[in-house]
Amino acid sequence: xxxxxxxxxxxxxxxxxxxxxxxxxxxxxxxxxxxxxxxxxxxxxxxxxxxxxxxxxxxxxxxxxxxxxxxxxxxxxxxxxxxxxxxxxxxxxxxxxxxxxxxxxxxxxxxxxxxxxxxxxxxxxxxxxxxxxxxxxxxxxxxxxxxxxxxxxxxxxxxxxxxxxxxxxxxxxxxxxxxxxxxxxxxxxxxxxxxxxxxxxxxxxxxxxxxxxxxxxxxxxxxxxxxxxxxxxxxxxx
Amino acid sequence: xxxxxxxxxxxxxxxxxxxxxxxxxxxxxxxxxxxxxxxxxxxxxxxxxxxxxxxxxxxxxxxxxxxxxxxxxxxxxxxxxxxxxxxxxxxxxxxxxxxxxxxxxxxxxxxxxxxxxxxxxxxxxxxxxxxxxxxxxxxxxxxxxxxxxxxxxxxxxxxxxxxxxxxxxxxxxxxxxxxxxxxxxxxxxxxxxxxxxxxxxxxxxxxxxxxxxxxxxxxxxxxxxxxxxxxxxxxxxxxxxxxxxxxxxxxxxxxxxxxxxxxxxxxxxxxxxxxxxxxxxxxxxxxxxxxxx
Numbered sequence: 145x146x147x148x149x150x151x152x153x154x155x156x157x158x159x160x161x162x163x164x165x166x167x168x169x170x171x172x173x174x175x176x177x178x179x180x181x182x183x184x185x186x187x188x189x190x191x192x193x194x195x196x197x198x199x200x201x202x203x204x205x206x207x208x209x210x211x212x213x214x215x216x217x218x219x220x221x222x223x224x225x226x227x228x229x230x231x232x233x234x235x236x237x238x239x240x241x242x243x244x245x246x247x248x249x250x251x252x253x254x255x256x257x258x259x260x261x262x263x264x265x266x267x268x269x270x271x272x273x274x275x276x277x278x279x280x281x282x283x284x285x286x287x288x289x290x291x292x293x294x295x296x297x298x299x300x301x302x303x304x305x306x307x308x309x310x311x312x313x314x315x316x317x318x319x320x321x322x323x324x325x326x327x328x329x330x331x332x333x334x335x336x337x338x339x340x341x342x343x344x345x346x347x348x349x350x351x352x353x354x355x356x357x358x359x360x361x362x363x364x365x366x367x368x369x370x371x372x373x374x375x376x377x378x379x380x381x382x
Numbered sequence: 383x384x385x386x387x388x389x390x391x392x393x394x395x396x397x398x399x400x401x402x403x404x405x406x407x408x409x410x411x412x413x414x415x416x417x418x419x420x421x422x423x424x425x426x427x428x429x430x431x432x433x434x435x436x437x438x439x440x441x442x443x444x445x446x447x448x449x450x451x452x453x454x455x456x457x458x459x460x461x462x463x464x465x466x467x468x469x470x471x472x473x474x475x476x477x478x479x480x481x482x483x484x485x486x487x488x489x490x491x492x493x494x495x496x497x498x499x500x501x502x503x504x505x506x507x508x509x510x511x512x513x514x515x516x517x518x519x520x521x522x523x524x525x526x527x528x529x530x531x532x533x534x535x536x537x538x539x540x541x542x543x544x545x546x547x548x549x550x551x552x553x554x555x556x557x558x559x560x561x562x563x564x565x566x567x568x569x570x571x572x573x574x575x576x577x578x579x580x581x582x583x584x585x586x587x588x589x590x591x592x593x594x595x596x597x598x599x600x601x602x603x604x605x606x607x608x609x610x611x612x613x614x615x616x617x618x619x620x621x622x623x624x625x626x627x628x629x630x631x632x633x634x635x636x637x638x639x640x641x642x643x644x645x646x647x648x649x650x651x652x653x654x655x656x657x658x659x660x661x662x663x664x665x666x667x668x669x670x671x672x673x674x675x
Contacts, residue, residue, distance in 0.1 A: 167512045175612070177620050182612060184390075184622040185406035208515060212602060216468075223472055223500045224479070224507065225602070242498055297615035301627055324618035324626070348496045 167206050168352065169226035170196050174211040175295050177320050178376045179232035182211070191376035192230045195249060198368070202359040215275060215294060218242060221344060227352060228345055232314065234278045234338030244347045246356045248340025249369060250379040255279050256318045257332040259303060259310035266332045272299040272308035278338045279312040300325065316378045341379070390622045402623045411609035415639070418595050418605050421527060426588065428531040433538025440543050451539070458536035466533055467600050471525050475508065482506040519603065526601045534591055541583035546572060548579040550663065578658040578666075585651045592643055610636050 172180045174188055183189035188209045200207035210226050221229050221243060234252075235245045255278070257266055267287050273280040275292040283290040291308050293299045300321045302308040310331060311318070322328050345353045363369040370381045386393070387401035402408070439451025458466070480494065483506035490503050504510070509517045549572050557567035596607040614629030659666035 169511055175615070177618060181620070182407060186410040187406075190620075210515070210518070210602075211604075213599065216600070219472070220602075222498050223476060224502070227511070295611065295615070297611075300616060301629070304627065320618050320620060321616070324616045324624065346499045346501070348492075348499045348501050 167208055168200065168228060169208050169210055170200075170228045170230050171210050171212045171217060171221060171226035172196075172229070173214045173217065173231040175214075175297060176232050176314075176317055178316060178378055179314075180230070191372065191378045192232065194376070195369075195372055196228075196230050198363065198372070199356055199359040202362060203355040205355065213294070214277075218344070221346060224346075227349065228343050228356070230343050232317075232341055233344055235340055235342045236278055236281075236338055239344070242347075243344045244349070244353055245342035245344055246353055247360045248342045249360050249363075250341045250373060251382060252336065252338055252340045253315055253379045254334030254336050255282070255312055256315045256330055256334050257310045257312050258300075258318045258321065258328050259331045260306075260327050260329070262329060262331050264309045264331055266310060269309035270307075272302040272311040273313065274299055277313075279314075282335060282337055283312055300328070303328065314379075316376075319377065398623075402625075405623065407613065410604075411606070411613055414604055414606050414609050417523070417603065418598075421523070421530070421595060421598065421603075422592065424527050425530045425534065425591065428527060429534035429538055429587075429591070430584075432531050432535025433540075433542050436535060436539025437542035437546060440539065441546060455536045455539045455543075458533055459540065463533060463594070463597065464600070467529060467597055470532075471529055471601055474528070475525065476500055479506055479508050482508060522602045526598050526603055529601070530591065530594070534587055537587050538584060541580050541587065542576065544583070545576040545580035549575045575662065578655070578662050578664060581651070581655055581658060585647075588647060588651075589644060592647065593640065606636060606639065 172188055172192060174180055174182045176190075178190055180188060180190040180192045188211065193209070196207060196209070212220055212226070214231070217229055217231060217233075218239070220226065229243070233239070235248060239245070257264075257271075269288055270291055271283045271286075271288045272291050272293060273283050274296050275294055280290060280292055291302065293302060296313060296317060299308075299311045299313065303311045304325055304327070311321075312335075313321075315334065318330065322330070343356055345356070360369070363372075364382055373379055373381055384401060384404065386397060387404070390398065390401055393401055436451050436454050439447050440455065442448045442451065479500075479502045483490070483494065483502040486505045487503035492501065494501055509521050553571050553575065554567050557571045558564075562570065595605055598605040599608045610632040611629065614627065614632035616627045617624045655666070656670075660670055661667060
């Protein structure tokens, strides 16, 4: 116990003595290629890594990346463990009640179903989706049976091993999954969900939101955002 | 890691596998084994100390101390671990930040709670947002150790409380008849003899603690189960080392890890049990006495 107190005290002292400079902590999930994922070197990579770094450069902020489980990504933002959510999070009214969003950096895109066979009944079958996503919310409202998983990868695995008939996710994630799983194919019609993807920011943090809004607008204006979207194939262009 | 790993797409078979298993991601995963072992090494003695304190408090003749000891075990044992981990840690973190806020930023005029936001001044953040990532990780790790210690301490307190009552009263009475004070009879007679009665319960707790470490990820500490899931998941062409769903193999490796840890613990606990039974008025102690004479 004494060692614990000493170590804790040292940590607090170290944290206290560190320089107080403007560091913005960016929280992401790290499990949703091509949006964000942990690359083979163990670092955060993907469309949002490149976008986030560029936005921070333009807003002259010193940014640091952290990963957090999707389930608790909003509570941890609100309690101040990091300052921004940049994790392919669609702008919805429910989320907007708890946190604020910057301007969208990708336009609203349809979500796609994928399944192993093409004769799946999407309105009454078993559909897999990630917990707390707009896709899960949509499936719950249709007549289909929703099975939820904590990570995106598990939703694909559920379809591959027959636990679910189909999976509903962002189009770009499904395309990435198709490349990795030969048997998987797109089924049914895409559904339009959400209001585009933006960065989540605490409601009290208006200053930070204004900075990122300006940077996103600048990137939209000079076309660099479109170049990045095209490079990572995450969505349609602006 | 190796020189021939520069371009993974050209590699085949065994060479590919050696490169794959030594890429940056795997190296981080291997260090998480150390994180788990370190957590166990720090948590077990801390929880035992909490438990000992709780058991002594629950036996106290001073009523408020006794209530505290009994209340601690009753409340913590009754609350589900996952609630404790999600609620208690966030509450503890916010309490610390609130205290620092009061001390460091006296002239802050905005409310701390704004809707669902918890806002303290930059200097009161714990750890500071400016501190490097490892400080954040150490802080999360220490919160985890403290939470585990409180939870498992409550169970240990109950086990030790029972063990203290299992020591024959005649022993304590004899000690007092010899003129020992209450404190002396506790430390010289009660405590040395109670361990043999506590060991089965404590060994159960140890085994549960070993398997409870995946709860770490709830606190943002990346443990071996997180890495097994992350590394085993399907990897598309976007990765340098694409592969299908390999979670089965990674979880088999986890199985081997946990089984060897359990086996190792069993061996150590068995030896400890033999050692503690020596000279005790129990079946095991009596059998040892007969074997030697």
